Amino acid sequence: MELFMPEAGLIFWMFVAFVLLLGILAKFGWPTITKMVDERATLIDKGVEYAEAAKASLEDSETQARAILAEANRQQLEILQEAAQMKSQIIDEAKKAAAAEAKKLVDAAAISIEQSRKEAELQFRQEVSQFALTIAENIIRKELAGDKAQAEMVEQLLNELEHKN
Amino acid sequence: MKKHSILIICITLVVLAAALSIALFDHSHHDENAKFDAKETIFDHLVDHYSWEVPFSHSHKIPLPIIVRDYEGDWHCFMSNKVEHGESCEGFYIDQSEAYNGKIVSVNDKGEVYRPLDISITKNVAALFITIIVVCLCVLPLARWYKKNGNKAPRGFVGAIEMLTCMIYDDVIKSILGPEKGRRFAPYLLTAFYFIFVSNLMGLMVIFPAGANLTGNLAVTMVLAICTFLAVNIFGTKEYWKEIFWPDVPIFLKAPLPIMPFIEIFGVFTKPIALMVRLFANMMGGHMIVLVLLSLIFIFKEMGGVAIAGGTTVLSLGFTLFMYIIDTLVSYIQAYVFTMLSTIFISLAQVEHHHE
Numbered sequence: 001m002e003l004f005m006p007e008a009g010l011i012f013w014m015f016v017a018f019v020l021l022l023g024i025l026a027k028f029g030w031p032t033i034t035k036m037v038d039e040r041a042t043l044i045d046k047g048v049e050y051a052e053a054a055k056a057s058l059e060d061s062e063t064q065a066r067a068i069l070a071e072a073n074r075q076q077l078e079i080l081q082e083a084a085q086m087k088s089q090i091i092d093e094a095k096k097a098a099a100a101e102a103k104k105l106v107d108a109a110a111i112s113i114e115q116s117r118k119e120a121e122l123q124f125r126q127e128v129s130q131f132a133l134t135i136a137e138n139i140i141r142k143e144l145a146g147d148k149a150q151a152e153m154v155e156q157l158l159n160e161l162e163h164k165n
Numbered sequence: 166m167k168k169h170s171i172l173i174i175c176i177t178l179v180v181l182a183a184a185l186s187i188a189l190f191d192h193s194h195h196d197e198n199a200k201f202d203a204k205e206t207i208f209d210h211l212v213d214h215y216s217w218e219v220p221f222s223h224s225h226k227i228p229l230p231i232i233v234r235d236y237e238g239d240w241h242c243f244m245s246n247k248v249e250h251g252e253s254c255e256g257f258y259i260d261q262s263e264a265y266n267g268k269i270v271s272v273n274d275k276g277e278v279y280r281p282l283d284i285s286i287t288k289n290v291a292a293l294f295i296t297i298i299v300v301c302l303c304v305l306p307l308a309r310w311y312k313k314n315g316n317k318a319p320r321g322f323v324g325a326i327e328m329l330t331c332m333i334y335d336d337v338i339k340s341i342l343g344p345e346k347g348r349r350f351a352p353y354l355l356t357a358f359y360f361i362f363v364s365n366l367m368g369l370m371v372i373f374p375a376g377a378n379l380t381g382n383l384a385v386t387m388v389l390a391i392c393t394f395l396a397v398n399i400f401g402t403k404e405y406w407k408e409i410f411w412p413d414v415p416i417f418l419k420a421p422l423p424i425m426p427f428i429e430i431f432g433v434f435t436k437p438i439a440l441m442v443r444l445f446a447n448m449m450g451g452h453m454i455v456l457v458l459l460s461l462i463f464i465f466k467e468m469g470g471v472a473i474a475g476g477t478t479v480l481s482l483g484f485t486l487f488m489y490i491i492d493t494l495v496s497y498i499q500a501y502v503f504t505m506l507s508t509i510f511i512s513l514a515q516v517e518h519h520h521e
Contacts (some may be wrong), residue, residue: 002208002212002266002267003208003211003212003383003449004383005383006382006383006384006387007213007283007287007384008282008283008284009283009284009285009287009290010213010287010289010290010293010382010384010385011384011387011388012284013284013286013290013293014290014293014384014385014388015388017290017293017294017297018356018360018388018389018392020297021297021300021301021356021360022352022353022356022392024301024305025300025301025304025305025352025355025356025359026352026353026356028305028308029301029304029305029307029308029352030304030308030351030352030355030356031352032308032311032312033304033307033308033311033327033330033334034334034348034351034352036311036315036316037327037330037331037334037335038344038348039316040316041335043316
């Protein structure tokens with residue numbers, strides 16, 4: 001059967017042609033193609049890896065940002081509280097100082113009032129005794145023979161004056 | 166709407182096919198001598214020729230160069246149309262007898278008919294060159310694309326070639342051989358794949374630049390199998406040879422009588438032979454079934470006449486179309502299987518020492 005008898009001529013040409021094809025493609029075709037296919041495969045793998053890493057770091061930085069924000073809020077609150085505390089403290093101190101000052105003034109005023117009252121009393125006594133002396137003089141002039149009753153009366157007058165003051 | 170129009174087109178085509186065949190048979194009835202020989206027709210389509218037939222003509226063929234060396238060692242080269250119709254050219258003629266079966270022969274000085282050394286560019290050789298050009302046109306643009314555009318993904322035809330290449334390279338070669346050895350053997354395996362795939366498909370297209378039964382020819386598959394055989398055995402590791410001649414079996418299986426080594430050596434040769442026969446039988450079988458189905462029309466015409474032939478035309482065209490679709494699938498599958506089995510045979514010869 002011719003179908004099952006390989007022809008020498010065709011074998012020869014097939015061998016030549018196939019080796020030629022293999023030569024051409026192995027020189028100009030496949031090395032570039034396989035290199036690029038492999039390179040692209042690694043590139044895609046790396047890209048996926050990179051994307052995953054980026055996603056993870058994004059999530060990480062988001063949590064970090066949230067933590068920083070919470071910290072800032074907490075500090076702000078603290079500062080506000082401190083300020084409020086400081087304010088009330090200052091007000092208290094000022095109040096205390098003012099009260100002390102006022103007390104000092106009042107005390108000084110009281111002392112000076114007392115002093116002037118004493119001075120006035122002294123002056124008044126002197127004036128009263130002057131008056132009394134004058135009255136007594138007048139009485140004595142009127143009734144030189146001063147009796148006891150009259151002296152008593154003078155005394156009584158003096159006491160009354162004292163009581164009135 | 167759309168379904169209806171497709172149905173109408175189909176029916177029209179079927180009726181036309183039947184009518185055309187009836188008309189042709191009516192015409193051919195005038196020539197009563199021409200008896201249809203199905204066997205001869207089928208085998209005539211499967212084997213090689215010195216010229217390439219064109220459609221719708223039996224007398225005009227594309228002439229191809231005939232290169233022969235006579236018994237004295239002189240080379241002769243002439244076009245096939247010079248010996249096409251039984252003429253003799255430079256002492257050479259085509260012998261249609263049973264012994265030489267359409268091959269070119271000559272007569273030596275003793276008057277004996279002999280076959281010269283024949284490296285003619287036959288139909289299959291011409292188809293071989295066309296296939297090689299087509300394969301180059303498929304593969305080299307992809308390489309050029311990569312050189313020009315780097316990692317960008319190609320589009321269109323180049324993209325399709327890339328997809329096919331990646332399918333074989335990534336899923337077959339690299340997954341069986343591993344990345345390192347895969348890169349080393351990829352040029353041969355990919356070339357074999359593309360050569361087989363393209364010539365399978367071109368074998369299915371019936372007119373001129375294609376249509377030769379190339380992978381359905383034992384010479385072609387033999388060379389491919391020999392290439393795989395060489396790739397397996399030249400690059401085989403020490404461990405591979407050790408397992409052939411001194412396999413890891415009980416001593417009585419190899420010491421006095423080398424039973425296992427004999428089987429192993431036998432296996433070394435059966436593997437490529439299986440590759441050769443598988444591809445050849447599948448492609449030749451596909452062509453043969455299509456030819457048989459088409460021959461049915463002519464056989465029935467001779468048996469029953471016009472009406473039966475008309476009916477058979479419709480039926481066998483339907484079957485032929487179906488077979489063509491299957492053959493398209495088989496074209497890919499056989500190229501894939503050849504590549505995959507070659508890869509597996511190569512990987513089996515790349516064994517490293519693995520047991521203590």
